[in-house]
Each structure stands twice: as structure tokens, then as C-alpha cells.
Amino acid sequence: MASLVHRHITAATAPDAVRISGLSRSFDGRRVIQNLDLSIGAGEFIVLLGASGCGKSTLLRILGNLDRDFQGEVEVPTRRAVAFQAPRLMPWKKVWRNVTLGLPNADRALAERALAEVGLSHRADVWPKVLSGGKAQRASLARALVRSPELLLLDEPFAALDALTRIKAQTLVAELWQRHGCAVLLVTHDVEEAALLADRVLVMKDGVIAHEHRIDLPRPRDVADPAIANLRGRFLDWLGVHH
8 A cells, every 4th residue: 555645655554445644735825625634444435525626526636646736644555546527538549448548568358357347348349439428437437447446536427427327327336346345435516426325425615524424224225215315415404505
């Protein structure tokens, strides 16, 4: 495992996949994250809610080693992967080559196994432009999974999908998480998504974790369950949304 400490990389240890202490991040003098402390257990599914600009995507980028201009201590696994709202597939590479993009050896068999996990083994040789939005996002997930991450970072990966495709994508992510056992941090605006997927929901406000709730409901969860509706209402209250 690796740790980012004032831009330096060292090591972290189990049972936590992530340990954050005194994390702060500013942009042009404006503090976006303020002295934040947080731990994520190995294999834990965390959903991070919050209004736009509250710092949640900044936190995810720091954990993904995409932003190293911060203060504080952040310990993360060496093996981690990020999937964004936009699939970010290279249009000049076939789907299977997109899956292995950035790996030292572009092993087709490895790519095909990852594509099979997301139901895309039959699309390995097509160009990304022929994929629907949902299938492109599945290819993006395959690209993350092929790295066998101990920490999977998801930055609103379902936001651009239609309602039916989004439900299927949520179910897929839940199945993949249970199969692989990695820790997950999902950033979203969708409170129902949070209630359906999370072990623990965090609400970020003004650069800190303002609210936290652990969900002990059995899986798979049903959106029609009154307990899910109650959670949805609680999260909306925390976000300052009248409902």
C-alpha cells in the first residue's frame, strides 16, 4: 500500500484501505477541504454525498493520486483504479486495448476476462464509438477491474445514464464489489443510490464530513423498501433539500 504525505509516497497497512489525517486542499486561496480525517476499511463500500463544490471530487482525485498539491497525510493502497462520469475511452483503440490501456503488457486474455465480468466479452474488437453510453461505462469499469484494485474510486459514473441503464449499472457495481472484495468510494448526488449501495454514507459540506450513517440493511436492497425511503429522506435533510 502507498501513502501520499505532502506529495511523498510511503506505505499503509490493513485493516484500513484508506487513512486520512489532517487533509487540507486550497484553490486560489479558497479552502476546499479543511483538516479532514477519515478511514475506509478494507472491502468497505463508502458513498460520498454533497452539493457541487463541497470538495468530494477533490477528495477522490487526491485518493487516486491525480492531485498531489495538498497538506496532511493520506494512506492508500498501491493498487487503485478510478472510473469517471465520462468513460474516457480512446476512440482510436479497440475496446480490449482500452481496457489494458496503461498496463505494461497489453494482454488480450486479461482484457477479455475483465470484459466478460461486465458482460462485454462479445464487444472486445469493436471501436468505442459504436458502444452505447451504458456499454461504454461498462468498458470503463473493466479497465478499472483489470488492475485488481484494492481501492476502486468512482466519480459519478452513472450520472449520464438513462434511468433503466443506471439501475443496471448500479446492480453490476454491487455484484463486482462483492466478487472482488475491494474498498469502494463512490461520489454521487443520488441519495437513493447511496441508500441502495453503501455500507456507510458520508455527507460532505464546506470541506469536512458533516454527517455519517452506517447502513446495516441486507443485500440486495429494494428501492420499494420503506427503510430505503427513510434513508433517502434523512440524506436529503442533511443535504438541505426539502422533500
